[in-house]
Amino acid sequence: MVRRWIVLLGLALWLTGVHGREAPSVAGDPALEARVQVLAEQLRCLVCQNQNLADSHAELAVDLKDQMREMLKKGQSEQDVIDFMVQRYGDFVLYKPPVKATTWLLWGGPFVLLAAGLVLLSVRLRRRRGEVGAELTPEQRAAARRLLDDHDREVA
Template sequence: MPVERLSAAPGRRLSGAFGMLVLVGVLGLAPAAQAADAPAAAVDPGVAPAVVADPALEADVMALAHKLRCLVCQNQSIAESNAPLAVDLRNQVREQLAAGNSKGEVIDYLVARYGDFVLYEPPFKATTALLWSGPLLLLLGGAGWLAYRLRRRQAETAAEGALSTAERARARALLAGGEAPAAPPESPESRS
C-alpha cells in the first residue's frame, strides 16, 4: 500500500505563513501600543508649581533641583518634572533651604533617604567605580581587540603574500618588459 504524502495545499501553506507573520507582528507591536496607551503617570500637568515670595530662595531651590534626579521619571531632574514625587521633593528642598540648611545638608538628607540614585552626578566611590570607569574600560578593551585583529590580519596577509624564488624571477622579467620564463608545469598532486 503506497504511503500518501500528507501535506497541505500550496495555498494553505501560504495562508498559514501569512497568519504566523500577522501573529508575530501583532505580538511584537503590542508592548509599543500598550506603552502609547498608558497614562503618563510621571507627569501631572494639573500640578501647579508652588508660588514663592522670595525669588532668591526660589533660584537656590531650582539650582539644587537641577542636580537631583526625579525618582519617577528617572530621565529628568526634579526641576523639569511635574510628577507628584518631584513636586514633593522640590517642596522639601524649599522647606529645608528656608529653614536655614545649606545646599550640602539638603543633598546629604536626600541621599540618606533615597540613595546616590537621586543625584544626577553620583560621587566616585567603591559602589560607583564601575559606573565611572566602565566607559574607559570598554574603550580600552575595544582598542586592544582592534589592534590584535589588525596585527593578526597583517601577519596572515604577509604569510600568504610571500613569493617563491621562481615567482620573483618571473615577476622581475615581466616588469623588465621581457618575456617571462614559462611557469613550471603543475604536478598531478597540485591539481587535486
C-alpha cells in the same frame, strides 16, 4: 491697510512674548528659586523616573522642592540638601552617582572598554603590518616581474 496689519502683527508678537514668560514662583525670591532649580535638575523624581525633580509636577516632587526651598532658606548648603535626599531615597536619586565599590563598573566600564578596543586595534594593526612588510621569496619576485613584463608588453 498694510500698516494696520503690521501693527497687529507686532501686537500679536508682543503679546506672545508677554504670555511666554514663566509663572512667578510663590516664594518670590529669585536667587533662592535659582538655587532650588539647579538642585532640582540634579535629582531624579522617583514617581516618574525619567524626569528630574525640576521638570516633574508629581505631588511628591512639589513637596520635595518645598522641602529643599525650606532647607536652603534656613541656611543649609546644597550638599546638605543632597545628603538629605540620598539618606531617604538612596543614590538612585542622583543623576551623577558617587564613585564607590558598587558603582566602579559604571564609572570605569567605558574606560575599560576603550582600553580593550585600543589593545585590539594595535594587535590588528601590528599583524597587518607584518603581512604587508613580509619579504618576497625569489620565486615570488620572479613571478611578479613576469606579470609586470607581460602587462607592459600588452600596453605597448
